[in-house]
Amino acid sequence: MISSTVSIWSILAITNLSGHSLLIGSFGATAVLLFAVPDAPLSQPRNLIGGHLISATIAVILVATLGTNFFTIGVSVGLSIFVMYLTHTLHPPGGATAMIGVLGGVGVDFILFPVLIGVMILLVNALVVNNLVHHRKYPVVWF
Secondary structure, three states, rough: OOHHHHHHHHHHHHHHHHOOOOOOHHHHHHHHHHHHHHHHHHHHHHHHHHHHHHHHHHHHHHHHOOOOOOHHHHHHHHHHHHHHHOOOOOHHHHHHHHHHHHHHOOOOOHHHHHHHHHHHHHHHHHHHHHHOOOOOOOOOOOO
């Protein structure tokens, strides 16, 4: 879909302008949710933002306390799913965000760059594109 392509290009363009790498693999899966099934509960802003931020935070904590290893790679995904479930912010690409963070041995800046900024770019694109199409309304709910 054109909207997914343009959203990823938006992240890349802002990466070039800012000098901060803002693209991670889990954003590709997020684009699928935002533009193919924008009315799905897992695509809503609460899940989008909360799921990625919770997962990024878990990755940072695991790397800081236990490092990057066999154990933390697996635990990052499971713990992210558990916390997203408890907080009603389940967003499947969040599990990938956590694993990407642990594999990359990230620091606290990972939460802002690329996660929060990248997610906000995707959200703005979803708001614009999905509300231009006459049969769509995004978001269905904010919180």
